[in-house]
Amino acid sequence: MTKINFEKINKNNLMIILIGIVIFIAMSILEPRAFLRYANIRGMFVQLPEYGILCFGMMLAMISGGIDLSLVGIANFASIMAATYMIQKGGTNESIFIAIIIALFVGALCGLFNGFLIGYLKIPAMLVTLCGLQLYQGLGLAITKGPALTGLPEAYGNIANGLFLGIPIPFYVFIVVTIIIAFILKSTVFGHQLEFMGTNEIASKYSGINNLKVTLLTYMTSGILGAIGGLLISSHYNSAKSDYGKSYTLLTLLIVVLGGTDPDGGKSNVFGVAFAVILLQLVSSAFNILRINSFMKTFVFGLILVITMLSTLYIDERKNNRD
16 A cells, blocks of 8 residues: 655645635535535635736745735736727727737736846845836826726636636636746746755856846746736726735735745745635635624734744654654
């Protein structure tokens, strides 16, 4: 009989999965009709990819030893540019594909701008991306003049609200992005260089790695992921606005750290982040169903983070003591 080697199982991932199972069982007992109904599950599958994909952008920046606080700004700015193009073309279905390309290009451009300031001018990533958040939100606000841009094609709204085999399309997008990011980090030169640079930037430089190039690619990829998240958000509402997803910035930070990414850089955990996204969505859904004050949600999110980190630390210390 095959034995499971628990030493090789990621303790952080295991803790997140166990907490998720406990919450799922508890809600299935307390509010089975509301929690297990198809409409609620469908709603979770629609919402979690919106900030889940942004989390991967945050994760990449954090692996490099930096941070990307501008993701929500990039997401909204990119979706506004896409919406503007579709409206100018009369909202035709033919304009959707080009609008998506425009949004991805805008996201990449914003990411490259962040990467240039961080990698070439050596401005701290937190300062650059915090200012970038305000910059991109301001640009979006200047285009929309405040109100949301509406009148987008119905087919565009179907991207986030449509179903395939009974499952919302955004969830498939989330799975594909998760697999691609995992492949990039584990099976490409860029992924290995990124983790090495995040571990020790000076050693990375003297080993022959072009840190500027890696930084530019990192923030460009983060910007593209931000644009994808923005497209899903705007498709969900079938409109674009400069302040959609305002709470997602802190949420992505929480999820990435909860997922096991080292804030100091160098350590990644793609599937841990994916599990953390699902866990936080379960918690959010539970709070909504139980009608608990929304301010308590932030407290519980922080409590889950502390419990997971302390439990993982305790398990690692016991392992080290045995060794």
